[in-house]
Amino acid sequence: xxxxxxxxxxxxxxxxxxxxxxxDKVVELARRPRKSWERLLWADPDAKNVLRxxxxxxxxxxxxxxxxxxxxxxxxxxxxxxxxxQKWFRLYTKAQVEGRSGAVEVxxxxxxxxQEAWNTPCEPAVRKKEYHDLRVQRAQQLxxxxxxxxxFTKPAANEPVESxxxxxxxxxxxxxxxxxxxxxxxxIQEKAVRFxxxxxxxxxxxxxxx
Numbered sequence: 001x002x003x004x005x006x007x008x009x010x011x012x013x014x015x016x017x018x019x020x021x022x023x024d025k026v027v028e029l030a031r032r033p034r035k036s037w038e039r040l041l042w043a044d045p046d047a048k049n050v051l052r053x054x055x056x057x058x059x060x061x062x063x064x065x066x067x068x069x070x071x072x073x074x075x076x077x078x079x080x081x082x083x084x085x086q087k088w089f090r091l092y093t094k095a096q097v098e099g100r101s102g103a104v105e106v107x108x109x110x111x112x113x114x115q116e117a118w119n120t121p122c123e124p125a126v127r128k129k130e131y132h133d134l135r136v137q138r139a140q141q142l143x144x145x146x147x148x149x150x151x152f153t154k155p156a157a158n159e160p161v162e163s164x165x166x167x168x169x170x171x172x173x174x175x176x177x178x179x180x181x182x183x184x185x186x187x188i189q190e191k192a193v194r195f196x197x198x199x200x201x202x203x204x205x206x207x208x209x210x
Contacts, residue, residue: 065125086115087124146168
């Protein structure tokens with residue numbers, strides 16, 4: 001961190017593959033007047049207090065997040081931002097909370113605004129190892145729900161549940177009987193977009209139902 005007096009001018013977190021920089025943009029423009037045109041991009045060109053939040057990810061970090069091209073970056077900007085501001089780095093402050101005797105750590109209002117910079121709701125990007133772990137977790141949850149349903153569903157006398165295939169057949173029959181018209185395509189596409197596995201624009205262009 002670098003302060004001028006009691007004013008924070010620069011803060012840097014991380015190094016090499018993944019970095020965060022927060023710095024005083026007004027001070028930077030004062031030092032580099034040739035860049036003063038950037039003020040025209042601000043909501044208030046005359047603002048006196050402007051902080052820039054900047055993340056730097058090198059190729060290896062991007063690969064771990066499933067990004068290997070410019071198109072991937074453009075498609076997954078919201079999920080990358082969510083990952084960087086919700087999982088990789090968070091800024092907390094101390095605050096008094098009703099029912100607690102002392103100050104506790106809470107997410108800083110400034111950082112909450114940073115997290116919400118992208119209005120597109122989505123899940124944070126998932127690193128490849130985390131993606132594998134997430135699939136294992138979901139598979140375990142699916143198995144747990146399926147075996148619970150099988151436990152209180154009386155199978156036909158000649159159709160005991162003894163294998164994964166038997167269990168899936170039972171689930172298929174239950175879903176068909178209890179939920180005759182599930183919107184599978186719509187639900188899958190909706191979640192694919194939310195998890196940034198698919199780009200909504202691509203789905204709409206292909207004519208798939210959303």
